[in-house]
Amino acid sequence: MLDINATLVGEMIAFAFLIWFCVHFIWPHITKAIEERQLKIADGLNAAERAHAELKSADNKVAAEIKQARQQAAEIIDRAQQQANQILDKARADAVSEINRLKAAAQDDIASMAQRAREELRERVGALAVQGASKIVQREIDPSAHKALLDQLATEI
């Protein structure tokens, strides 16, 4: 029942053929595909890592640029405020000087008008004094004859 016979030789040949077939037509193709896929996966992982690093550096750059822009904006606002203050100060100074100028002019006007009024008043007072004096002396005084007298009176007033 456990007899060994020519089956053994046949099976040995069959086994050898199977090994040969597997060595030449099965193993190399599949291992090649697997190894290529391993390379692809390794490449993919590397690329992903690289992209990750690039993204990080880009993020950093963006953050730095935003910071810089914010700083610049703050500077611009500062400068603008300073300029505005300067303009305001200048306007205020101009206004003050204009006020002073106008005030001085007005004071001059007032002074000259007062002068004129005073002179007018003096003349009128002179005239009145002459009239009064003529009335007091009850006679006609020759204005030309007494001009010198009247003028003197007028200056004294």
Place this chain on the structure above:
Amino acid sequence: MASEPQGSLTEYITHHLHHLKPVQVSEGNFWSVHVDSLTVSLVLGVLFCLWFWTKARKATSGVPSKGQAFVEIVLEFVDGQVKDVFHGDRSFLGPLALTVFVWVFLMNAMDLLPVDLMPWITHQFGIGHFRAVPTADLNLTFAMSITVLLLVIFYSFKAKGFGGFTHELFTAPFGAHPALWLPNFVLNIVELVAKPVSLSMRLFGNMYAGELVFMLIAGLFSAGSWILYGMGVIGYAVWGIFHILIISIQAFIFMVLTIVYISMAHDHH
């Protein structure tokens, strides 16, 4: 059993244990070939080749199909086993281990077919005896293990040279003293022969015993009692499920030992 007239269990089993031999010159004749073992093993071998070959031909390094992925999983499992034991070029040992694993597994799996199925089919064509499990045939297990032994010897010569291996045969493990040459040689031959014998007897014993248990359980079906019939059904299912484990483990052990023997031939000092 269809061909027997309601015989005894012993008759049923002995009938089942006959190989299909067209040349029945006499029992023990060398040229009376086991056609059943040869046919089943060759069909399964070709099946293995075609299956893996079609997947290998269409193998892509991109996204694999499910079939390709399965083949790759099997291959990487085998390759991992080889890698653990053998540190060298795996372009021969890898496919050898893959062939051993898949082929032995497929042949063992024939044990899971109902014991009477294949004989019944062949009986329809007028052929009386048919054993479906080639690994329960000593011819096949010895054919494989002797091939492995030849490879071991070949790699011993290849790795150490003719002089180196012969020197090792006569001087290891006891020493180089001329009086120790014979004991050394005898021990080395015993060690060398023990490898294929243990390899083939282990696989054969497991499969033969598994087949016998299936036959014993199947004997319950025709025992004539409904209770025994029920027990037979349950027993057949339980043993079948357990046998899935055995056929996988035996295929795995045969593969691992093949790798170990050949890598030992490479590494010996």
